[in-house]
Amino acid sequence: MHLILFGSPGAGKGTQAKILSAKLGIPHISTGDILRNAVNEKTPLGIKAQKIMSSGNLVSDDIMIGIIKDTLVGPECRKGFILDGFPRTLTQARAFDEMLNELNLMDKILLISLRTNEEEIIVRLTNRRACSNCQEIFIYNDIKELEVCPNCGAVKSFYLRNDDKEEVIRNRFRIFETVTLPILEHYEKMGKVISIDGFQAIEKVTEDILNNLKGKSGKNITISA
Numbered sequence: 001m002h003l004i005l006f007g008s009p010g011a012g013k014g015t016q017a018k019i020l021s022a023k024l025g026i027p028h029i030s031t032g033d034i035l036r037n038a039v040n041e042k043t044p045l046g047i048k049a050q051k052i053m054s055s056g057n058l059v060s061d062d063i064m065i066g067i068i069k070d071t072l073v074g075p076e077c078r079k080g081f082i083l084d085g086f087p088r089t090l091t092q093a094r095a096f097d098e099m100l101n102e103l104n105l106m107d108k109i110l111l112i113s114l115r116t117n118e119e120e121i122i123v124r125l126t127n128r129r130a131c132s133n134c135q136e137i138f139i140y141n142d143i144k145e146l147e148v149c150p151n152c153g154a155v156k157s158f159y160l161r162n163d164d165k166e167e168v169i170r171n172r173f174r175i176f177e178t179v180t181l182p183i184l185e186h187y188e189k190m191g192k193v194i195s196i197d198g199f200q201a202i203e204k205v206t207e208d209i210l211n212n213l214k215g216k217s218g219k220n221i222t223i224s225a
């Protein structure tokens with residue numbers, strides 16, 4: 001299965017990608033996580049990306065296309081992948097289409113679009129906290145009394161990501177609407193879009209995605225419990 005998870009900032013792409021990755025046995029590739037790891041490790045890419053990311057702007061198409069090209073040819077992507085955060089511009093989508101054609105995957109790719117609403121997203125995102133050690137995302141209310149990250153055990157590691165601050169989120173929304181949303185039309189024209197209500201409970205969103213995938217792929221898909 002070859003999937004793009006598409007949606008505005010905070011639509012739940014990362015959450016659904018992780019669940020689907022476990023259920024379908026294919027890797028979750030988050031360009032945001034790749035960049036954040038590079039920032040943490042202070043690699044040349046990370047140093048370049050840090051300022052851009054904390055203002056909510058987009059890293060250059062060339063860099064992102066290069067990262068995805070390197071990733072998709074890796075052995076872990078042989079059975080499929082779930083892309084989260086890429087493509088994010090029409091230029092990235094066109095370069096991605098070329099990669100898919102070269103890899104004979106164009107007829108396999110599907111885009112899952114999580115529909116959302118800006119005001120509810122603002123509340124959702126400003127209530128998120130990340131662990132500075134493992135990058136796991138938590139709801140503030142769930143961890144506000146914890147000293148230790150339940151995922152990796154790091155102490156006092158919770159923080160509000162710069163790109164989850166309200167003014168930054170609003171900027172990310174403007175960029176999403178102007179630069180990223182046209183991608184939806186691009187893949188709609190090819191009949192590759194599955195549209196899902198992203199404001200349902202997490203389990204219901206997953207259920208809707210899996211039911212749609214079963215229908216759309218026209219064959220049995222293997223799902224782990």
Ligand code: AMP
Pocket residue numbers: 009031032033035052053054056057058059060064084085086087088092163172
């Ligand atoms: P995300 O975790 O997907 O919301 O990504 C966090 C930040 O990383 C974004 O706000 C961008 O600055 C950057 N980023 C992630 N993916 C891309 C991409 N495909 N193109 C450009 N910038 C990206």
